[in-house]
Amino acid sequence: MIDFRSFSSIWYWVVLALMWSSLSYYVIGVPYDLVQRAxxxxxxxxxxxxxxxxISVTRLLSLAGSAGVAMTAVICFFLSSLAILGFYYWIQLAQALFFLSFPLTIVGAVSLSTANKIYALEPEHDALIKILMRHRLWVQIVGMISIFITAMFGMAQNLMVVRAL
Structure with missing residues (x-):
């Protein structure tokens, strides 16, 4: 039997932790150790x-330029579907996927904004490092808020299941 109670599964929390650690390690596609070494x-x-x-900025901006509108439409459809399934029909799997994917869109928007800034300014070494470090800080802030909200909501869900038994 497949259990769709996501917030009580250790695998959900492992995926959440791995997602945020990899998002904060790769700053706009550039490994953080490369920034530290520089x-x-x-x-x-x-x-x-x-x-x-x-290379990463050019790749990100060309992807956004060529498929940005279509990607935005698909992402909006996906997020609104998850939100309706999760919070109107109260399907826990959709709630869990929403808590994983919604912050990713925020990080994607911040990454696109930072890529545009880097492309427009063409900063040299120290200024580029400062921009990448600031971007990483914002990703970590979004991650901390996301993990906190997800943990509180998941804890409430788990307590409701225990109370129902």
């Missing part, structure tokens, strides 16, 4: 950071 060692490490960031 902060500590001037020279080749900073040039590598500039190149990796340029």
């Amino acid at each position: 902060r500590r060692k001037p020279g080749q490490a900073r040039d590598d950071l500039v190149d990796a960031t340029r």
Whole structure:
């Protein structure tokens, strides 16, 4: 028998933790250790950071430019479907997927905004590092808020199931 009570499953919480740790590690597609190395060692490490960031920003902006409207429509449909299924029909699997996917859209919007800023300013080493560090901070803030809200809602769900028994 398949159990769809997501908030009581250890696998849901493992997926949530892995998702946020990988989102805060890859800053707009650039590994954080590359940013740290560029902060500590001037020279080749900073040039590598500039190149990796340029590639990631170009890729992200070209994807948004070519399929941005269609992706926005699909994401809005997906999120509204999950919200209706989860909070009107009270399906816990849809609630859990909503709590995973809604913050991802916020991080995607922040990433797109940061990519546009990097593309427009074309910052050099220190300014680029500062922009990437600020972006990582915002992703971590969104992650902390998301994990807190998800944990509180999941705890309430689990307590309601225990009370019903």
